[in-house]
Amino acid sequence: MTVTYVLMQNLRRNPLRSALTCLAFALPMAVFVAALSFVVALRDMAQANEKQLRLAVHHKTSIINLLPEGMRRRIEALDPQRQRLTAVCGMRWFGGRVPGTPNTLTSLAADADTFPAVYAEVGLTPAEIEAWQRDRRAAVVGRGPAEQHGWKVGGRAVLESTVPPYLSLEFTIIRILDDPQRANVFYFRRDYMDEALREAGWDADKVNIFWVKCVSAEALRSLQQDIDALFADTPDETKSEDENAFIANFTQAAGDIPGLMKAMAVVVVFIIALVAGNTMMMSFRERTRELAVFKAIGFQSWRIFGIVLGESLLLAMAGSLLGIVPAALVLALAPARGMNVGPINALEVSPAAVAGSLIIAAAVGAAAGLWPAVQGLRLRTVDALRIPG
Amino acid sequence: MSGTDIVLQDVRKVYYKDRLEIPVLEGLDLRVDAGDFVALMGPSGSGKSTLLHLIGGLDRPTSGQVRVGQAELHRMSERQLTAWRSRHVGFIFQMYHLVPVLTAAQNVELPLLLFRMPARQRRQRVQVALDVVGLGDRMDHRPNQLSGGQEQRVAIARAIVTDPDVILADEPTGDLDAATSSEILDLLRLLNSEFGKTIVMVTHDPRAAARSRRTLHLDKGVLDREELHAATPTGAGA
Structure with missing residues (x-):
C-alpha cells in the first residue's frame, strides 16, 4: 500500500460525490479541449499560411461581389518579369454538396493553369498536374468527404450547388488530400464551372477572389499596395490582404470565434474551480478528525498538505481525462467533417490542446485543493480530535 | 530515569479563549514507570485528556518538563514531536x-x-498485529463490515504495529457495551503484561480503571489521589 493508493481509495469514500465532481470536470473539459483545439488549429493554420506568401485580392465591398476574371491579366502585368509574384489564381465559390446530404463542402473552382503553382503545398505530383490540366472535370478533394462518400482516385463524384443557378456537376477525382486543414475541401477547374454557368444563362468569367502567390513577404506587402492602387476608383475596387488577415476577417464575419472560445474557456475554468473548491472543502471538513489521527500517528503536516492537495489533483485529472479522452476519440474517429466551422475543415484534438487542458485541469485542481490543504497544514491535532462527531 | 519512564515535572498548561486564560493543569508532577498500566480519571475539565496529549507529544506544556524515556518533549519542535x-x-x-x-x-x-520498510515486512507486521488482537482472519474486512469491538481491536492493532514503547488510550471503551469493553481491557492488559507496553488510559468508567495497575484521580488540574489495584485476572468482566 502507498499514500497514492490511500488517496485513490479516498475518492471511493463518497462515490456519488466523486462521480459528480468528476463529471463536473469532465463535461466542461470536453468542451474546453475542443475550444482549445479550435484556437490551436487556427494558430497552426496561420503559421502554415504565413509560409505560403499568398495575397487575397477581393472586392472592397464584400467577398460576395464578383470580380471580372480579366483583372488577373492586369495584376500579372504589375510584375511582368515575375520578380515579385509567381502566379495568380482566380477562385469562385461553388457552394456544392453531395446530393441528399445537408452539409456544404468548401467547394472552390480554381484557374486550371495556375492552381498547382499557387497551391504548391497541396503537393500535386506531375502526373496529377497532368491529369488536372487534361481533364476539365478533375477534382482534388479532402479526406473527409472522400471517406464519407467512398470516393476513390479515378472515381466519379457529383456535387450540386446550393446557390443559384443550382448547378449539378460531375467530377473525376484525381487526388485525395490527407492534410487535416483541407479535410473538407473540393477543388475543381473554374472553366468547367463557367461552361455550366453559361449553359444555364448565368454570369460566367467572374471570381470571388484572386490568390496572388508572392516570392517574399516584402513583395507581398508591395503588391498589396500596388493592386489596391491599380483598381482604386473603379467599379471593381479591391481590398488585398495576406491570407491570415483574410481568414481572420472571414472567420470573424460570424463573430470573434477565437475570442468567444477563449471567453468560454475562462468561464468554464472558473465554474470548475468553484465546484471543485466547494467539494474539496466539504471533503476536508468531513475528515478533519481523521486527518488529525493521521497526524497523531506520525504523519507530518506537509504530508497532510500533500494528501489533501493530491486528492484534489487526482479528482481534477481523473475528471479531465474522462472528458478529454472521449472528446479526442470522437473528433479523431469522426473529424468534424462537413461542419464547415469557419476556416477549420477538420477539427481534431491536438496534442497541444490536450496538454494545455491537462495543465489547466491540474492548475484548477491545485487551486481548488489549496485552501483545504493549507487548513490541513495548520491543523492542530488536539483541537481537531476534540471536534464532536 | 530508565527505559521509557514517563516523567512530568511542574507542568502547567493554559489555554486561551477570547483572551481569557483557562488553566487546565496547575504544576502537575507525575511519574509512570516503564511497563506500568495507569488509568486517569476525573470529572470533565479536570485535565485528563490534556495530560494524555502532553505525554503523547500532541501538545506542549505552557511551562514545566515532560520526559518520555530520553525524549524531552517540552523542548521539541512540532516536526520533531510528530517524528x-x-x-x-x-x-x-x-x-x-x-x-x-x-x-x-x-x-x-x-x-x-512512514517507515522505510519492504512491503513484505510490512505485511508480516500487519499480520502479527492483527493476530495479537485476534483479528487475523478479518484482514480484508472494511470497518463497516466489523462490529464496534472489532473496530477498536483494529485500532489497537494500528497502535501497536510500529511496536511503540507507550500506548495512550483515550476512553477506549467509551463507545462499547460491557462485554466488549471487557474484551478490549483484557487486550490492553495483555499488551501490558505480555508485551511490556506502558499504558496510560483515560476513562470515566471506574470498572475499566480497576483493570489497570493504578488509577490517578485528577481534579482541577492537579493529581488528587492515587489508587492501587490488585491484579485482576483477564476476563473478569468490566
Whole structure:
C-alpha cells in the first residue's frame, strides 16, 4: 500500500460525490479541449499560411461581389518579369454538396493553369498536374468527404450547388488530400464551372477572389499596395490582404470565434474551480478528525498538505481525462467533417490542446485543493480530535 | 530515569479563549514507570485528556518538563514531536477513527507507511498485529463490515504495529457495551503484561480503571489521589 493508493481509495469514500465532481470536470473539459483545439488549429493554420506568401485580392465591398476574371491579366502585368509574384489564381465559390446530404463542402473552382503553382503545398505530383490540366472535370478533394462518400482516385463524384443557378456537376477525382486543414475541401477547374454557368444563362468569367502567390513577404506587402492602387476608383475596387488577415476577417464575419472560445474557456475554468473548491472543502471538513489521527500517528503536516492537495489533483485529472479522452476519440474517429466551422475543415484534438487542458485541469485542481490543504497544514491535532462527531 | 519512564515535572498548561486564560493543569508532577498500566480519571475539565496529549507529544506544556524515556518533549519542535510519535507512541481513541475505505489490514498498515520498510515486512507486521488482537482472519474486512469491538481491536492493532514503547488510550471503551469493553481491557492488559507496553488510559468508567495497575484521580488540574489495584485476572468482566 502507498499514500497514492490511500488517496485513490479516498475518492471511493463518497462515490456519488466523486462521480459528480468528476463529471463536473469532465463535461466542461470536453468542451474546453475542443475550444482549445479550435484556437490551436487556427494558430497552426496561420503559421502554415504565413509560409505560403499568398495575397487575397477581393472586392472592397464584400467577398460576395464578383470580380471580372480579366483583372488577373492586369495584376500579372504589375510584375511582368515575375520578380515579385509567381502566379495568380482566380477562385469562385461553388457552394456544392453531395446530393441528399445537408452539409456544404468548401467547394472552390480554381484557374486550371495556375492552381498547382499557387497551391504548391497541396503537393500535386506531375502526373496529377497532368491529369488536372487534361481533364476539365478533375477534382482534388479532402479526406473527409472522400471517406464519407467512398470516393476513390479515378472515381466519379457529383456535387450540386446550393446557390443559384443550382448547378449539378460531375467530377473525376484525381487526388485525395490527407492534410487535416483541407479535410473538407473540393477543388475543381473554374472553366468547367463557367461552361455550366453559361449553359444555364448565368454570369460566367467572374471570381470571388484572386490568390496572388508572392516570392517574399516584402513583395507581398508591395503588391498589396500596388493592386489596391491599380483598381482604386473603379467599379471593381479591391481590398488585398495576406491570407491570415483574410481568414481572420472571414472567420470573424460570424463573430470573434477565437475570442468567444477563449471567453468560454475562462468561464468554464472558473465554474470548475468553484465546484471543485466547494467539494474539496466539504471533503476536508468531513475528515478533519481523521486527518488529525493521521497526524497523531506520525504523519507530518506537509504530508497532510500533500494528501489533501493530491486528492484534489487526482479528482481534477481523473475528471479531465474522462472528458478529454472521449472528446479526442470522437473528433479523431469522426473529424468534424462537413461542419464547415469557419476556416477549420477538420477539427481534431491536438496534442497541444490536450496538454494545455491537462495543465489547466491540474492548475484548477491545485487551486481548488489549496485552501483545504493549507487548513490541513495548520491543523492542530488536539483541537481537531476534540471536534464532536 | 530508565527505559521509557514517563516523567512530568511542574507542568502547567493554559489555554486561551477570547483572551481569557483557562488553566487546565496547575504544576502537575507525575511519574509512570516503564511497563506500568495507569488509568486517569476525573470529572470533565479536570485535565485528563490534556495530560494524555502532553505525554503523547500532541501538545506542549505552557511551562514545566515532560520526559518520555530520553525524549524531552517540552523542548521539541512540532516536526520533531510528530517524528517521535511515529516511533514511540501508539494512540487508541474512543471512536476508533479508522479510514472507512481501507481494509482492516490497510488501516493497520497506515503508520508503517512512514517507515522505510519492504512491503513484505510490512505485511508480516500487519499480520502479527492483527493476530495479537485476534483479528487475523478479518484482514480484508472494511470497518463497516466489523462490529464496534472489532473496530477498536483494529485500532489497537494500528497502535501497536510500529511496536511503540507507550500506548495512550483515550476512553477506549467509551463507545462499547460491557462485554466488549471487557474484551478490549483484557487486550490492553495483555499488551501490558505480555508485551511490556506502558499504558496510560483515560476513562470515566471506574470498572475499566480497576483493570489497570493504578488509577490517578485528577481534579482541577492537579493529581488528587492515587489508587492501587490488585491484579485482576483477564476476563473478569468490566
